[in-house]
Amino acid sequence: MHKVLFAACFSAAAVMASGGAQANDELIKMQQNPKDWVIPAGNYASTRYSTLKQITADNVAKLQVAWTFSTGVLRGHEGGPLIIGNMMYVHTPFPNKVYALDLNDENKIVWKYEPKQDPNVIPVMCCDTVNRGVAYGDGKIFLHQADTTLVALDAKTGKVAWSVQNGDPTKGGTGTSAPLVIKDKVLIGISGGEFGVQCHMTAYDTKTGKQVWRAFSEGPDDQIMFDPEKTTVLGKPVGKDSSLKTWQGDQWKVGGGCTWGWTSYDPELNLVYYGSGNPSTWNPKQRPGDNKWSMTIFARDPDTGMAKWAYQMTPHDEWDYDGVNEMILSDQQVNGQNRKLLTHFDRNGLAYTMDRTNGELLVAEKYDPKVNWTSGVDMDKASPTYGRPKVVDQYSTDKQGEDFNNKGICPAALGTKDQQPAAYSPDTQLFYVPTNHVCMDYEPFKVSYTAGQPYVGATLSMYPPPGDTHMGNFIAWDNKTGKIVWSNKEQFSVWSGALATAGGVVFYGTLEGYLKAVDAKTGKELYKFKTPSGIIGNVTTYEHGGRQYIAILSGVGGWAGIGLAAGLTDPTAGLGAVGGYASLNNYTALGGALTVFALPQ
């Protein structure tokens, strides 16, 4: 345990290199131990890759269920457990229980935390009462509750060390995302883009819960923590009032840009990376301008909160393509040069490969060939529209205007991928990406803002791409060339986070409830097992007592539980109505359960 606190905020990148006893030294060391799983994304780089290799492509077919655990909660179970030594920490959706299980003692419940929360927060959560997991640091388990209470629990006893209110649920702010501990701070975002919340990323002191900094996604430079001279966009200083200039009047105050996704960290560069969500409302006509910095990748100094660089992927969003998906950090050779890369699979259907040191855009390509709202990103550095996606007029819900039904836009609002995180294997240098294969009709219309009420302003219908009968794909992606290497069709959207392992096996879950194992090189299916409910959780691996385990949370729900529960289209209507369109209700039902697999002894 480390008792040293920072007396002051260090300014820049030298911090890590300088070493010293810092609270996150412990975490950096712990995440190098493949027996544990100490960070929701596996490690700071969010690769979801494990060096464990007892389970291999050759023997995974023999996998068996080792043990199971019911969470006692229905509704959508996103995220996955943490494993630290002999302890496993399992979280649930609202009411946000946390269980600490002792793996040395028949997985007995050592402690359980269940907060008392006002149930009125439930309907303010746009897309089910999900929670994406807890974080560990400084001997504590950090949980962001639905009502935005960030609570620190003693990892040994479950006793509350401190708690702090991160937002206002009566105005639509809610907690769904997993915190990330960096040094002596715990970072947490907030949800509420459908309620006109001015969203933010906030750092709290892990010891006391005191707020250290808060960076909003839109607003004046001091609120967004941009330095007009030093913060850059595509290599150039961003200039003064970069956000305010892109909104009409005070609209930024209800501007959304929510930070409900995943956060990554590079200790050497001392930069934290995350994305912001949709600008509110969904009716683009009501908010002229680029609406910065919604739909943006931020690189910030975790000590001060100041932004080093930013890149807006979808200026003036017209489709609800939140930019919050995970940022996967990898060190790879590009054209013979070692590059520090950031790879991001955006809701908008483009996969971005960037230089994470400076935000240079290297690759931006469609990772589903059906993506049609854009003809691609302008990669010409000399062009005035460098870095911007070229919008196809036919699919521009802004150009076509209010009360016009824009048909056949791909992807649908839930994106080619939503929050379900991809994995990266340094062995194959491939990214394994769970995707949605769904298109939509989108009709924006005028809405009025009421605090704490949905602020949407668009009508959506979703369906599989014309001519296709499947609604998801699980793909392998080459981030250097921007190409799909292999692609497996899935009947439903793949809403589960992937796991890559040194055993040459990649795991993911399906909405019907299958845990699947595929060959990392070829995508060939090697194993599947149907768990008690549909899977929207993320696959985790750990080692205990000399055995490698694979753990997955089941519990259908989330946005998939809304859109797919009854089926996207009427199975009795129209031509070609086949199994692929069928209702998810025919395959699975609610129920939260953890299923843990291992090879037979």
Add this chain to the structure above:
Amino acid sequence: MMHFGLAAIGIVACAGLAFAEDAASPSNEATTVGKVSTPPPEPTPIKSTDGKYLDKEGNPTFNITADGTVDWFTYSGFRHYHSECHVCHGPYGEGSSYAPALKDSVKDMSYGDFLTTVANGRKNVTSSTENVMPAFGHNLNVACHIDDLYIYLRARSTGALGRVRPANHEGKPVAAALQENSCMDQR
């Protein structure tokens, strides 16, 4: 199906139905609407006023002509449903993994109860469920289009309108436009 008296604001009746009741309400006004009032009569329109069709008891209802043209309110309800309601209740009133299918709910619920439930919300929190509907009485996007939503869901409830966007619709009645504008301007 058992009927326990009339559901009115503030009266909690427990019937053998999926919504268990809880004395508290999402708004601070007292309001859990118990089950069940008289189901609405046949949705057949028997007259219309300013482009809005009414059943024999005077409740709003839909009108779909032989060529599939829907009345303005059914169409408008389709749009507003998919903006305001669908994030919980699923597309086309079909329900989600946690919220009921409103195309079925309106079969058993009187028009009055529908209005009350939307305006005041309802709460069903037990050891196994956590279903809470907020009060929409002060949300103009909902309140100003409450008949539109009801009419759309009634059209869905009988199967008269499928799981589709209505292909053709009557024009927006002048009276409806005026009413919408004055309602939305209340804020």
